[in-house]
Amino acid sequence: MTVEAQCIARIAGGLLVLLCAERGDSEKEADALLAKLLGYRVFADAEGKMNLNLSQMQGGLLLVPQFTLAADTRSGTRPSFTPAAAPAEANRLFDYTLSRARTLHQFVESGRFGADMQVALVNDGPVTFWLQVSPAKAA
Numbered sequence: 001m002t003v004e005a006q007c008i009a010r011i012a013g014g015l016l017v018l019l020c021a022e023r024g025d026s027e028k029e030a031d032a033l034l035a036k037l038l039g040y041r042v043f044a045d046a047e048g049k050m051n052l053n054l055s056q057m058q059g060g061l062l063l064v065p066q067f068t069l070a071a072d073t074r075s076g077t078r079p080s081f082t083p084a085a086a087p088a089e090a091n092r093l094f095d096y097t098l099s100r101a102r103t104l105h106q107f108v109e110s111g112r113f114g115a116d117m118q119v120a121l122v123n124d125g126p127v128t129f130w131l132q133v134s135p136a137k138a139a
Contacts, residue, residue: 001062001064001109001111001117001118001119001120002117002118003111003112003115003116003117003118004115004116008111008112008117009062009109009110009111010062010109011059011060011061011062011107011109012059012060013057013059013060013124014054014057014059014060014061014062014107015037015042015054015059015060015061015062016062016064016119016121017037017061017062017063017064018064018066018069019063019064019065019066019094019097020065020066020067020068020069020070020084020090021067021070021084021085021089021090021093021094022070022083022084022085022135023082023083023084023085023086024135025085025093025135026093026135027093027096029133029134029135030093030096030097030100031100032133033097033131033132033133034097034100034101034104036131036133037054037061037101037131038053038054038055038061038101038104038105039053039054039055040053040054040129040131041053042127042129043056043057043059054105055105058106058107059107060107060108060109061101061105061107061108061109062108062109062110062111063094063097063098063101063108063109063110063111064110064111064117064119065090065091065094065110065111065112065113065114067081067084067085067087067090068081070083070084070085071083071084087114090113091113091114094113095113098110
């Protein structure tokens with residue numbers, strides 16, 4: 001991943017995660033999503049079955065802030081970003097998730113919030129998943 005022609009992050013095998021915070025998200029959702037990311041069994045075992053998680057295969061985790069994933073595209077020809085968390089809150093949650101990830105996993109790299117990033121990906125498979133954690137409902 002490059003920003004202003006400088007490589008700022010790189011992993012070998014592992015997960016490239018485009019991470020988005022939506023309105024109502026909190027540390028609770030960030031923790032739940034991170035646990036799911038680290039435990040999700042999407043890597044091949046000796047028999048070629050998806051049985052290994054990121055920690056078991058000692059893969060890299062590249063977290064990329066990507067608010068456009070919150071775009072509402074249900075109507076019209078222009079996306080609405082109303083569902084996205086406000087920039088300051090989204091940045092705070094991204095930093096929180098990154099810090100927690102670095103505490104829980106050995107190989108963690110990240111993009112830069114708000115930067116014009118050029119992200120290169122070799123999608124081995126291709127295997128792509130959308131993981132989402134819904135905000136907790138008010139009691």
